[in-house]
Amino acid sequence: MSSASITVAVIKGDGIGPDVTDAATAAIDAAVAALGLGAVTYREIKAGAGVFKETGRDIEPGGDERAGQADAILLGAIGLPSVRQKDGTEITPHLRLREIYQLYAGVRPVRAYPNGPQRLADPRARDIDLIILRESTEGLFYSAAIHGRAEVIGDTEVRETLRITRATTEKLHTFAFNLARKRKARRGKALVTCVDKANVFESMAFFRRIFDEVAEGFPDIETGRNYVDAQALDLIRQPWAFDILVMENMFGDIISDLGGGLVGGMGMASCAEIGDDAGLFQPAHGSAPDIAGQDKANPLAAILSGGLLLDYLAEKLDRPELADAGLLIDDAVYRGFYERLIDPMEFGGTMGTRDVAATVCRLIGEPE
Numbered sequence: 351m352s353s354a355s356i357t358v359a360v361i362k363g364d365g366i367g368p369d370v371t372d373a374a375t376a377a378i379d380a381a382v383a384a385l386g387l388g389a390v391t392y393r394e395i396k397a398g399a400g401v402f403k404e405t406g407r408d409i410e411p412g413g414d415e416r417a418g419q420a421d422a423i424l425l426g427a428i429g430l431p432s433v434r435q436k437d438g439t440e441i442t443p444h445l446r447l448r449e450i451y452q453l454y455a456g457v458r459p460v461r462a463y464p465n466g467p468q469r470l471a472d473p474r475a476r477d478i479d480l481i482i483l484r485e486s487t488e489g490l491f492y493s494a495a496i497h498g499r500a501e502v503i504g505d506t507e508v509r510e511t512l513r514i515t516r517a518t519t520e521k522l523h524t525f526a527f528n529l530a531r532k533r534k535a536r537r538g539k540a541l542v543t544c545v546d547k548a549n550v551f552e553s554m555a556f557f558r559r560i561f562d563e564v565a566e567g568f569p570d571i572e573t574g575r576n577y578v579d580a581q582a583l584d585l586i587r588q589p590w591a592f593d594i595l596v597m598e599n600m601f602g603d604i605i606s607d608l609g610g611g612l613v614g615g616m617g618m619a620s621c622a623e624i625g626d627d628a629g630l631f632q633p634a635h636g637s638a639p640d641i642a643g644q645d646k647a648n649p650l651a652a653i654l655s656g657g658l659l660l661d662y663l664a665e666k667l668d669r670p671e672l673a674d675a676g677l678l679i680d681d682a683v684y685r686g687f688y689e690r691l692i693d694p695m696e697f698g699g700t701m702g703t704r705d706v707a708a709t710v711c712r713l714i715g716e717p718e
């Protein structure tokens with residue numbers, strides 16, 4: 351078994367970022383140790399609104415490059431409402447990393463846990479276990495103001511363009527079907543649904559056409575097609591019927607918050623941003639400055655993102671045993687809820703950040 355060292359760049363960021371990142375690295379360490387896979391080396395990179403306020407730069411010098419040199423990037427949360435650039439926009443070094451490393455595949459698992467905080471009363475809601483796959487480099491965000499590409503015509507009109515390219519869309523759909531094959535191997539079934547608005551937008555019809563082309567290469571995987579408005583309805587009516595949902599950037603942004611809400615709240619929403627050569631892992635929530643530094647944040651989204659990181663490294667470094675370490679994290683969270691050992695404050699419970707993290711780490715160390 352190879353035990354070459356693994357290097358993870360860590361950007362703790364702002365607000366609750368440091369609290370939840372420490373929880374995630376503790377869980378990664380516990381999982382790697384439980385299987386005797388050697389140690390993970392963390393290289394911290396200072397970035398975020400706090401750093402910007404102190405230094406006038408949103409990341410330490412050389413930070414963008416060093417992030418890309420690591421095997422993976424782990425990120426807490428970035429941004430503080432009170433800190434802005436001169437033009438009024440927020441501090442977003444993580445969005446630049448997404449662009450530099452073309453992290454096109456945004457993977458956002460939505461999973462309900464037994465006795466967990468899901469919001470639907472229907473007993474079938476216990477079976478929610480789906481993945482929202484959000485294209486993350488183009489779509490309607492490509493030309494958005496945040497990238498400086500909005501077309502502002504005086505004070506009379508603003509235009510932002512929806513961009514869909516064949517190259518990125520082919521990669522995205524291929525990623526979706528490969529992920530489906532992996533899930534099928536684990537769970538016995540897989541369904542990929544293309545979520546779009548192909549009835550109204552030429553760009554979306556193009557997105558769906560490429561989906562159909564790519565699907566032909568994966569005859570073993572079931573497919574579905576749904577308009578995004580109908581998908582929003584279906585996610586409330588029968589979320590248990592879906593598996594992988596693949597969609598454009600803006601739709602993914604909205605639908606993934608809906609997904610987070612379905613299974614409790616943002617503290618459950620993990621996220622992986624994956625490109626051809628780099629992967630960034632972070633909770634989908636923001637920096638929540640209202641609860642920062644008070645041991646109140648739910649670290650599970652960050653901890654589960656650590657599980658996604660290990661799963662990614664298994665493939666990238668060709669070390670399948672790291673995927674088992676990732677599963678240990680998932681299983682520990684599952685058992686924590688099942689045995690009612692995890693009760694985060696986010697859902698009215700009694701357990702703070704460190705308590706939740708310590709419980710998950712203990713369960714990782716005592717696999718069933």
Ligand code: ATP
Binds near residue numbers: 366616646
């Ligand atoms: P962003 O613009 O970065 O998405 P946001 O304005 O949407 O940020 P978040 O920081 O995601 O806001 O959080 C919104 C609220 O949700 C917070 O104020 C906080 O009360 C709650 N929240 C977010 N994440 C967590 C968490 N991990 N644990 C507990 N509560 C959280």
Ligand code: MG
Binds near residue numbers: 635636
């Ligand atoms: Mg938000």
